[in-house]
Amino acid sequence: MSVDGNISSETVNSDPPRGGVVIRGGDSLAAVCGVNASKRRRVEHHSFGEGDCSWRVEASQGLMTDSKQTDMLVEELGLPQMPEMVFLDNTVSLSFKGEERIRFSAKDALATVSLIPDPNVKVAATSKWREARKDSEYIDRETLKFDWTFTPDYSGTFSNIPPHKIRDVEHEWEVINVEKLTRRDPILFFQDLILFEDELSDNGCAMLNVKLRAMKTCFLLLLRFYLRVDDVMVRVIDSRFYTEPSWSVIVWEHTKREASIPELRAQDIGYSEITRPDEISPKLTVLSQKTQVIELN
Structure with missing residues (x-):
């Protein structure tokens, strides 16, 4: 067990992701994480809080899914294809007063990928992707029946959070405090986990x-989705x-940014910068941005 301000880790058998959002797929997906009982995952957690506010963040890390999974x-999800690398055992959960409130998992994110192709991606790129995967038994070679960019409509899986507890900002202090984040204070707990990744057939x-x-x-x-379609566009969707x-x-805070490759080249932004999400994100056009407050008491 961990105490306030300390980190504790343990290795346990995989368990199924949980959550409270309505997404495609059912309870039978729980079996996916238990296909190979010999696989194990590493779990680390950190507790913090003051007074009656007790927080706990837990991060688990495991192997990439196998072909059976x-x-x-x-x-289960109805997608014709999965990303090349999916990490079902890579999850993060945030709990408050002993109750899990938000969980982040690859399965729940993929369950929100649209079954309709993204109209903003050029047909030429779609054709290249389909040709590269023509041998897949799941691909309809006449019509690509899903968003092959794997763009999720996902900001996490909320539980024990009624809709009326999510509201607009009402007080000046309800902001992401950049000054505190940029201090050189010791980092007590850090994780950086990939949930899924795909190279879009090169x-x-x-x-x-x-x-x-x-x-x-x-x-x-920070939950970040980064998309780069070579010679077409770059997209970054952030939930902080x-x-x-x-x-x-x-x-x-939820922000969606995007720009075409020609637009970026016109600003003398090179390929190496485009491939680095942290560097390219501030240079993309902000399509939408919204800040809300989640009340937990």
């Missing part, structure tokens, strides 16, 4: 990862979750 995901990259850090004064988690030890709320 992938086949089960394809059947036509780019689609990756969903979750990164978090806890310091004495604050906690920040910020809280402090004495808070009973989470500040949730």
